[in-house]
Amino acid sequence: MVMRSPDDWLAILETVPDPEIPVLNVVEMGIVRGVDCTEGGLTVRITPTYMGCPAMDAIADDIRTTLGPFAREESRSLTVELVYSPAWTTDWLDDKAQAKLEAYGIAPPGKTSDKRALNGEAPDIRCPKCKSTETELVSLFGSTACKAHYTCGSCGEPFDHFKCI
Amino acid sequence: MDARFDYLLRLGDDALILGQQLGLWTGHGPALEEDIALTNIGLDQIGQARAWLTLAGRIEGQGRDEDRLAYFRDQAEFRNALLCERPNGHFGDTIVRQFLFDTYAVGLHEGLSRSSDPEIAAIARKSAKESAYHLRHSRAWMVRLGDGTEESHAKVQQSLDDLLPYVGDLFHSDEATQNAAVEGWGVDPAELREGWEARFNEMLDESGLTCPESVPEQTGGRVGRHTEQLSFLLAEMQVLPRTYPDAQW
Numbered sequence: 001m002v003m004r005s006p007d008d009w010l011a012i013l014e015t016v017p018d019p020e021i022p023v024l025n026v027v028e029m030g031i032v033r034g035v036d037c038t039e040g041g042l043t044v045r046i047t048p049t050y051m052g053c054p055a056m057d058a059i060a061d062d063i064r065t066t067l068g069p070f071a072r073e074e075s076r077s078l079t080v081e082l083v084y085s086p087a088w089t090t091d092w093l094d095d096k097a098q099a100k101l102e103a104y105g106i107a108p109p110g111k112t113s114d115k116r117a118l119n120g121e122a123p124d125i126r127c128p129k130c131k132s133t134e135t136e137l138v139s140l141f142g143s144t145a146c147k148a149h150y151t152c153g154s155c156g157e158p159f160d161h162f163k164c165i
Numbered sequence: 166m167d168a169r170f171d172y173l174l175r176l177g178d179d180a181l182i183l184g185q186q187l188g189l190w191t192g193h194g195p196a197l198e199e200d201i202a203l204t205n206i207g208l209d210q211i212g213q214a215r216a217w218l219t220l221a222g223r224i225e226g227q228g229r230d231e232d233r234l235a236y237f238r239d240q241a242e243f244r245n246a247l248l249c250e251r252p253n254g255h256f257g258d259t260i261v262r263q264f265l266f267d268t269y270a271v272g273l274h275e276g277l278s279r280s281s282d283p284e285i286a287a288i289a290r291k292s293a294k295e296s297a298y299h300l301r302h303s304r305a306w307m308v309r310l311g312d313g314t315e316e317s318h319a320k321v322q323q324s325l326d327d328l329l330p331y332v333g334d335l336f337h338s339d340e341a342t343q344n345a346a347v348e349g350w351g352v353d354p355a356e357l358r359e360g361w362e363a364r365f366n367e368m369l370d371e372s373g374l375t376c377p378e379s380v381p382e383q384t385g386g387r388v389g390r391h392t393e394q395l396s397f398l399l400a401e402m403q404v405l406p407r408t409y410p411d412a413q414w
Contacts, residue, residue, distance in 0.1 A: 048212070053212065140298065140302045142201070145205055165298070
């Protein structure tokens with residue numbers, strides 16, 4: 001039997017959706033930081049978006065459920081390891097992932113290199129529905145730890161914005 | 166004992182006690198958005214507490230994990246600053262407590278990001294992003310309430326007067342913190358005070374709130390001398406795991 005490479009394992013991980021934002025998978029979200037194959041072992045390193053993100057346990061469980069049968073095929077013991085460094089950043093969401101978010105109805109985070117965000121100024125947040133930038137922050141905190149709550153002044157749509165960190 | 170253990174308990178207990186209190190706002194926020202905001206901040210604090218306490222337990226090497234440290238220590242073994250155990254009070258009280266803490270936490274996490282201990286630095290870098298975001302929220306409310314109506318100004322000024330005596334405890338410095346700074350893995354909180362004051366004074370300018378001329382200082386949290394409030398808080402937080410020690414849910 002040909003043993004799977006780390007890239008093969010990553011490809012399987014791409015079938016595991018984020019439990020809160022199922023339009024993205026855990027690799028696209030940047031939660032999966034890497035896969036290490038050792039003699040008889042397989043370690044998936046994951047990092048939290050936010051320290052208290054309550055979805056982390058569910059994500060680790062989903063990874064174990066999805067990879068488990070494949071790992072057993074190769075007689076590998078599967079470990080999901082939580083790492084904090086490097087700290088998760090929305091910059092790991094590439095253009096494709098950001099476009100998926102917008103299509104799903106969540107205004108994407110943009111890039112942290114946009115210094116306006118760091119200075120506490122609001123960058124232009126585009127309404128995911130009508131694309132107007134006449135939007136207003138309702139609350140810095142939204143439906144999950146990683147989102148803020150906005151409303152569109154043009155079409156009236158309330159929507160989530162993925163916080164840029 | 167490894168000096169890092171006690172130091173990490175201070176970090177973990179601040180986050181744990183504050184997180185527990187913020188969680189009590191669930192369903193009681195003055196508006197839905199603020200209910201969600203306070204509990205989200207609480208969630209971040211609990212997440213930070215888990216990371217610090219897990220690391221503390223590992224360094225101690227006695228087999229205590231985050232839960233063991235959170236649920237099976239008594240009041241005198243807690244190392245949180247007294248500010249964190251001040252009661253929630255009304256919304257203004259909670260916001261002032263949070264602002265006073267956030268202004269400290271941003272400096273602390275920034276400093277610890279440069280720790281020579283890679284695990285401490287990793288948790289701090291992650292926490293720094295969160296504390297900066299929390300400060301945006303609490304600071305905005307300080308200005309909004311301070312520069313709001315006569316009533317909001319009076320209430321939040323009273324909250325500030327009530328809570329300022331507990332700020333000094335955050336900057337408690339002793340041989341342990343000084344050694345931590347010299348050895349390069351920790352920050353001596355005394356060094357954070359100047360930055361804290363600059364951020365604090367900026368808020369005063371913008372909100373129209375004032376600082377009383379003389380503020381008495383209450384200290385003792387870092388050495389386990391706590392106020393009565395902490396015992397009620399721990400009783401509630403610890404009752405379930407202490408009654409059913411091996412309960413799983």
